[in-house]
Amino acid sequence: MDFIDWDFIVSRAPLFWAAAKLTVKLAVGGILLAAALGFLCAVARFYRIPVFNQIAYFYIELARNTPLMVQLFFLYFGLPRLGLVWEGQTCAIVGLTFLGGAYMAEAFRGGLAAINRNQVESALSIGLSRIQTLRYVIAPQALAVAWPAISATVIFLMKETSVFSIVALPDLMYVAKDLLKEGHSGETNLLLILSYLTIILPVSLFFGRMERRLRFAGFGS
Amino acid sequence: MLDSALSVFRMGRNMARLMEGLGVTLEISVVAVGLSLIFGVPLGLMMAGSNRPLKWLLRGYLEFVRVMPILALLFIFYYSLSKFWNINLSALTVSIFVFTLWGAAEMGDLVRGAVTSLPRHQWDSARALGLSEGQVSFRVIIPQAIRRLLPGVINLTTRMIKTTPFVFFINLPDLLKVGQQIVEVSGLRYPLASVWVYGFIFIIYFVICYPISLFSRYLERRWAS
Numbered sequence: 001m002d003f004i005d006w007d008f009i010v011s012r013a014p015l016f017w018a019a020a021k022l023t024v025k026l027a028v029g030g031i032l033l034a035a036a037l038g039f040l041c042a043v044a045r046f047y048r049i050p051v052f053n054q055i056a057y058f059y060i061e062l063a064r065n066t067p068l069m070v071q072l073f074f075l076y077f078g079l080p081r082l083g084l085v086w087e088g089q090t091c092a093i094v095g096l097t098f099l100g101g102a103y104m105a106e107a108f109r110g111g112l113a114a115i116n117r118n119q120v121e122s123a124l125s126i127g128l129s130r131i132q133t134l135r136y137v138i139a140p141q142a143l144a145v146a147w148p149a150i151s152a153t154v155i156f157l158m159k160e161t162s163v164f165s166i167v168a169l170p171d172l173m174y175v176a177k178d179l180l181k182e183g184h185s186g187e188t189n190l191l192l193i194l195s196y197l198t199i200i201l202p203v204s205l206f207f208g209r210m211e212r213r214l215r216f217a218g219f220g221s
Numbered sequence: 222m223l224d225s226a227l228s229v230f231r232m233g234r235n236m237a238r239l240m241e242g243l244g245v246t247l248e249i250s251v252v253a254v255g256l257s258l259i260f261g262v263p264l265g266l267m268m269a270g271s272n273r274p275l276k277w278l279l280r281g282y283l284e285f286v287r288v289m290p291i292l293a294l295l296f297i298f299y300y301s302l303s304k305f306w307n308i309n310l311s312a313l314t315v316s317i318f319v320f321t322l323w324g325a326a327e328m329g330d331l332v333r334g335a336v337t338s339l340p341r342h343q344w345d346s347a348r349a350l351g352l353s354e355g356q357v358s359f360r361v362i363i364p365q366a367i368r369r370l371l372p373g374v375i376n377l378t379t380r381m382i383k384t385t386p387f388v389f390f391i392n393l394p395d396l397l398k399v400g401q402q403i404v405e406v407s408g409l410r411y412p413l414a415s416v417w418v419y420g421f422i423f424i425i426y427f428v429i430c431y432p433i434s435l436f437s438r439y440l441e442r443r444w445a446s
Contacts (some may be wrong), residue, residue: 023268061427061431061434062427063428063435064434065379065383065426065430065431066383066423066426066427066430067383067385067426069384069386069387069389069397070386070397070419070423070426071423073400073401073415073419073422074416074419074420074423076417077404077415077419078415078419078420079416081412081413081415081416082413082416083424155287155288158288159288159289159291159292160290162291162292162293163292163387166389172293173292173293173296173390176293176296177296180300182349185300185301186301189296189297189300189301192293192296193289193293193297193300195296196289196290196293197288197289197290200288200289201288204284204287204288218388
């Protein structure tokens with residue numbers, strides 16, 4: 001079949017494989033850091049810790065209402081002029097963490113907000129420690145409520161990694177754009193679609209599966 | 222330091238060009254949201270309907286659009302349509318097309334959610350009161366569906382505005398692209414140009430999106446009960 005040039009696909013696949021590994025690496029790093037940052041912000045907001053609460057609010061609104069590309073341009077092209085020079089990978093992870101931390105914070109906050117104060121008091125009154133209350137009463141229920149939002153955030157952040165070529169990283173979009181010069185746009189695009197599907201679809205399916213299992217963790221819902 | 226900021230924005234037509242770029246950004250967002258509504262409503266009604274094969278097909282379309290990065294879609298449509306099938310579309314048309322392709326799917330899902338979340342008895346009770354079919358739709362179902370729909374639609378609008386910088390990759394002169402051109406030209410004379418210009422663009426996006434997201438949250442809270 002000469003409609004698709006399979007030799008081209010087979011010979012260029014390793015390029016996409018390498019780029020996909022970079023994308024996964026940056027996405028995993030950024031998403032884990034974002035989750036950690038988001039957790040801290042959500043706790044600061046939930047317990048209304050003075051000063052940190054306001055800082056967290058300001059940061060969350062700033063990061064959620066601006067595009068990642070603009071954040072990255074400022075980080076990568078703006079800040080070095082003020083003396084803060086960093087390489088592309090660091091910048092990409094910092095950018096993804098900055099953006100994702102805010103979305104994660106909102107996701108966690110939604111989960112925490114759904115927990116009735118009675119739950120905490122009841123847990124303490126039957127003799128659980130604060131840590132145990134968090135571990136066995138608050139966290140499972142909050143996670144069940146927050147899961148759809150966490151899942152949407154993870155997928156969103158994975159898709160956002162597609163802009164990393166602007167900070168000079170050889171990611172999937174970079175490789176695809178480079179290959180287009182050789183013609184073969186159909187094959188290149190096919191490889192691009194397959195690469196993203198291979199990376200993101202399993203994550204999407206996994207989170208969907210977990211969502212169905214976690215649904216029963218909420219009390220009385 | 223602030224002098225250099227003022228000089229960058231005053232140099233040539235820089236400020237006017239940035240505003241033109243903002244115009245392109247807003248044009249894409251507004252047109253794409255409008256088209257997404259037009260296509261999304263019937264799609265959503267079909268998703269909520271009873272035709273199974275059609276529902277699966279639309280489900281597949283929604284999942285594909287949700288999993289694929291918009292940037293990849295933009296890129297694919299821009300470069301393959303023109304090169305592979307010899308259709309020449311302007312970058313603006315491709316952007317609006319891809320944003321609508323994505324937006325209509327998301328809008329459809331919002332409409333589906335709004336319609337299916339209304340309890341069956343709303344239809345039955347309205348009919349039992351003796352309302353005509355038209356009255357049932359326009360006085361009972363649609364007002365309630367809109368309440369459930371609107372926060373999500375507004376939310377999708379800000380997401381679209383925040384996705385517009387992607388058109389940078391297909392060389393459309395949106396706010397960010399114009400900003401980059403200005404930085405390239407004036408960066409030599411004013412080393413801090415990139416800080417000012419990208420900082421300014423950052424603030425513009427925030428000033429546009431923050432009030433919209435506040436409004437969406439206000440509606441959500443007001444209509445929650």
